[in-house]
Every structure is written in C-alpha cells, then in structure tokens.
Amino acid sequence: MSLVEERSAVVLDQDEFEQLARDAIRTNESLRLEFIDGKLGAKAVPDGDHDTIIEWLTRLCMQADPGRWLYPERGLRVETYRKGNARPDGTLAPSGTFAGQGEWASADGVVMVVEVTSNDRDTTNQRDRVEKPRAYAETGIPVYLLIDRETGEVKVHSQPDGVRYEQVVTVPFGKSVTLPDPVGIELDTAPLKDWAS
Template sequence: MSVVEERSSVLTQDEFEELARHAIRTNEALWLEFVDGKMGIKAVPDGDHGRIIEWLSRLCIQADTNWWLYPDQGLRAEMYRKGNARPGGSLAPSGTFVGQGEWASADGVLMVVEVTSGDADTDQRDRVEKPRAYAESGLPVYLLIDRDACEVKVHSQPDGVRYELVSTVPFGKSVVLPDPVGIELDTEPLKDWVH
C-alpha cells in the first residue's frame, strides 16, 4: 500500500482511477472508492460478508427472476461531484451493466447494499458518506446491514440530498424493503454472520 500512503487525501478522478489500476496490477488486497471528493480504502470482504450477499441474492431472485444482486459492481454514485462507490451489492435488472466498465452508471439500480466490514472507516463511510452519495444519485433504496450494531437500516425516498425515510430494526426482526424492491426480509439469519 505504499503508493496509497504516499498520496494526499484529495485526488482527481483520473488519479483515483490510476490508483485503482495500480492496486489491481500489483494484486494488493484493498478496495478503493472516491466518495465526496475523497479517496477511501475499504477492507476486502470476509466470508460472512459473502454469505450475507449470497443470502440476500437468493431472496431478491425469488422476488423477481429478472433481478440480480451484482456484488461489488463499481458505481458512479454522485450527481454533482465526480465519485465512485463500490457497494457490497447493487440490485438491478439482469443485464443492467452490460457494456459498462468498472465504474458503471447507477441508472436502473433499484437498491444498493452495504455490509459493514468492521474497519476503522466504516462509521464515516457506510453510515454518513454513502447514504448522502446514494441519495444524491437518486438511488431508490439503500440497505445497510450493520454487523457492528447488529441492525439493519433501510434508507428510502431520496430527495437529491438525503433519504427522507430511514427504518432501523435489530437483527431478528422483519423489515420491508420499499418500492421499487417491495420485499420483506426476515433478518433472523443475520445473527449467525456477525463479527
């Protein structure tokens, strides 16, 4: 991570994309994001994170066989600032990202999903910066599966600045993912996949 450590915290879009290419070429275990004009480094997902995405994928496909929960698809996630986010999952109709590169348009995305990783930046990144960036982009639903707090937060009704509705339930209770998703989640299984 020496290249990352040598960089300032303010980067241009081109500098960010070059860093991301470097990380891939050198096989370093980090994920880069560029949210709110700042570079972020996020931990590579663990096995429980993958299991949560698998569980959620199955539920989404059962609700609509044309949907797919794309894990880790990079999105251009801000309307008035250049930015890139890599949600844990992006629920969209099958084929939505065909022909797009690593950082795809968020058009057509029904819901973005984040699963907390427990790294030092989780609070700022997943609970503050990403809800704002996703709301600014008009993403209809942001689902945060917070393994640290053992709760699920459902953000909906973006107004271009923030989400107007946020529902929070502890693991073990059911929660409805509002339209355009429109499914109910029983969060009981999440108790088995916390840190």
Template sequence: MSLVAEERSAVVLSQEDFEELARHAIRTNEALRMEFIGGKMRVKAVPDGDHGRIIEWLSRLCIQADSGWWLYPDQGLRVESYRNGNARPDGALARSGTFVGQGEWASTDGVLMVAEVTSRDRDTNQCDRVEKPRAYAESEIPVFLLIDRETCEVKVHSQPDGVRYEQVVTVPFGKTVALPEPVGIELDTEPLKDWAS
C-alpha cells in the first residue's frame, strides 16, 4: 500500500463528528453500540444472553444495597481528561434521575461506578482492559468493575488519581470482593461461574 493510500485509509474524527455519526448509526441500526475512546472509534459487540444475565444480577445487587441507585445499562458518558471521549459502559451506577436532561452523552458527575462485562471480540483486551480503565480514571469515576469472562476474574479498580486507578484488586470467580466507597458493598462472585461462557 502506498503512503497516499495509507493516509486516505486513516479517518480522523472530532468528538462532535463521532456523536453525529453515532446518532445516525443508531437511527438506522439500533443494534450498533459505538464508542470513541483515545481518539479511536469502536463498535461494541451486541451482548449475548449470559452478558445480559450478569448485568441483571449486578443491577439487583446494587438496588438491594440502596433503593435510590440505578445501574443504567449502556448510558453514554463523556469520558477522558477533557471529556473528549465517548464510552457506553455496560452499566453506570448512579442515583436515580442522575442523567435526566443530559441527552445521549452525559457527564460522569454523580457516577459512583461503571461496570464492563467482557465480550468475545478481538477488541476486548485493548478496550476493556487498557483503554477504558484509563478513560474512567481520567474522568475520576470512583470505581470501575471489570467482569472478565475470558479469564474468569473480577477486577475492582478504585482510587482514581486523574490518570489511572491506584488500587486494583483481582479475584477469581467464586470469591467475595469489596466494592469500595462510595459503593460500599460486598460482591459474592460465585454466580458468575455459571455465566462465564
């Protein structure tokens, strides 16, 4: 491939361009879930049944802990240092009503925790394990919960310093792990063994 052809294949998007493209894509195909992190556009895999069951399980636990909370599935968030990224976490834990009036891409203000459940796609390692922890830490979201079905582990990221999470606790499925404040609940991960496929 020539240098000219390589330059033509690179697409540079602004955040505004991405948001317009994402709006159009969703209008034409509701199954598309797009994100813009680290200057790269990604299309998230459509969740499978086990993925959905994990989010259901986590939602119930969060609501049992505090009836004023809601785990918003796929809520678009503006992330990264200058809010120049767009993420759709599998769940964003916040008080009920936090995102009212904010539109498709909301501020991370008031978000207590974001949760991601890995999918079986080629971008999982780079996106869920590298880029999103950085983006969420830069946004100072207090807790990032990664449920990794490939490694059968749960990773709890906490204490964001504006660049990275200073604390990362990893446990295998079946162990109990603490989701630190402001979430403050114990998570028994035993049920995840049934949904790791």
C-alpha cells in the first residue's frame, strides 16, 4: 500500500494535510498532494506537452490583461468552508494576489483555474472531470477551464452557483471558445492539436 492509499483511509484535518504535503515534497520533490472531497490524491508529474500548454495559455492571458498572471501549480484552499486543498495547473488572478500567503492560499481574487489532463486516466476522470469542477464551483471561482487531451476537447465551466457550474461549453480542439467574464478571452484552440498526446 502506498503512502497516499494508506493515508486516504484516515480522516485528516487541514493542519495534518498541510504537514503531510510538506513531508511528501521533502521526500520526493516531484510529488504534489491534493485533498479534495475528503480524499487524498497525488497530482501527476506533467510532461513536456502539458508544460507547453500552460506556457501557451500564460502568454495569451498576459496579452489579454498584463495586470494578471497565470500562476502555475498554486496551492488553493477550495470547497465549502475551505476544507479542501487543490493545486490547479494554472490559477489566473491579478498580479500580487498571493503575496504574503503560504503554500495553500485563499481563492479570493482568482478569476479562473485551469487543469490540463495527464496520462493517468483514473486520476483524470475522477479528479479533473468530477471532483475539481464541484470544488471550484463551491469555492466560487468564476471560470474553470479543462483542457482534456484524452478527448481532444476544451470545457469551459462558468456561472458557479455554490454547488456546481451552471454553464459548461465544450468544443473540440481546433474551434474557438469564449472564456467568459471576468476572464474575457476568445480562445483559439487550434494549437492544442499539436500537444494532445
């Protein structure tokens, strides 16, 4: 049984999770833990195409509004009453939003979170497609962008109602899609075809 499997059977509070996450990084620098829906999980190590997608999206966000930054792998407190901890692949917020905050920051001021699916089908299906949209909607994050390399689609979740996103727009790679306000970007997804592996 792995450390993650062993600890997921145990109920953790916020402080215990944060200590476990710090210990995991000290033991293995590539291991990043999340705690969503009362379940401990590990984020997959990104590959080169994943990194390139985040780089591409960072440039687009900066061009659209130089006062915002797409923070990679920013630890956020999520879910109702901030009982969860997620590490989105990208977190769009005004520059300086997280100054003075620790590893796990408040999601106040965040306008969009981004996840790019990994090659771990089990983790991707449950975490990125089910648990994270709910957690981000509960937190009130206005836009959740899922770049799903497995299905070749982009899903834009918006209008959180405190439980779920009321609107989800899905387009295949190659089509344009609007990232609604407060993001306000028209996203041409054609380049994603090259990084869908």
